[in-house]
Amino acid sequence: MMLNSVNPKQFLVIPIAILALTLFSLNASGQKTETGMKDGAYQKVDVMPVFPGGDAALLKFIADSTHYPKDAKEKGIQGKVIARFMVKKDGSVSDVSIMQKVSPSLDNEAIRVVTLLPKFTPGKLNGKTVPVWFMVPISFKLN
Numbered sequence: 001m002m003l004n005s006v007n008p009k010q011f012l013v014i015p016i017a018i019l020a021l022t023l024f025s026l027n028a029s030g031q032k033t034e035t036g037m038k039d040g041a042y043q044k045v046d047v048m049p050v051f052p053g054g055d056a057a058l059l060k061f062i063a064d065s066t067h068y069p070k071d072a073k074e075k076g077i078q079g080k081v082i083a084r085f086m087v088k089k090d091g092s093v094s095d096v097s098i099m100q101k102v103s104p105s106l107d108n109e110a111i112r113v114v115t116l117l118p119k120f121t122p123g124k125l126n127g128k129t130v131p132v133w134f135m136v137p138i139s140f141k142l143n
Helices: 014-028 055-065 070-075 102-117
Strands: 077-087 095-101 123-125 129-130 134-141
Touching: 014 102, 055 070, 070 102, 077 102, 095 102
Parallel strands: none
Antiparallel strands: 077 095, 077 134, 123 129
16 A cells, blocks of 8 residues: 555654654854854854744644655665754754664655745844754664
């Protein structure tokens, strides 16, 4: 049976990912990251970026938007991809990359889904809106 989208039950994300989001959001140094761009981004700020509806809504958006790649399904490839992206000053998502890879097709699907994210409420440092690096785990698990 072919499925075009992954049932959220196929993800073990809600409790694990909320914990992971918290850990990824809090484990940074607080120093400005040298990104090679003229407007570097921070890893930790006073107020982290917030997805519309919070972390649970972010995980639901990811689960609802993710399609298990056919080749990965056929080969039985599973795993957790960790995507990193910048939440810019205007709340938009940019500079998506993969920090923990699983396979090219799962990694590319994670990038595709992250690029679909709507605007966040931007992060703030010292009362000013700033760009912030953000990471999210995306679990791919077959039944």
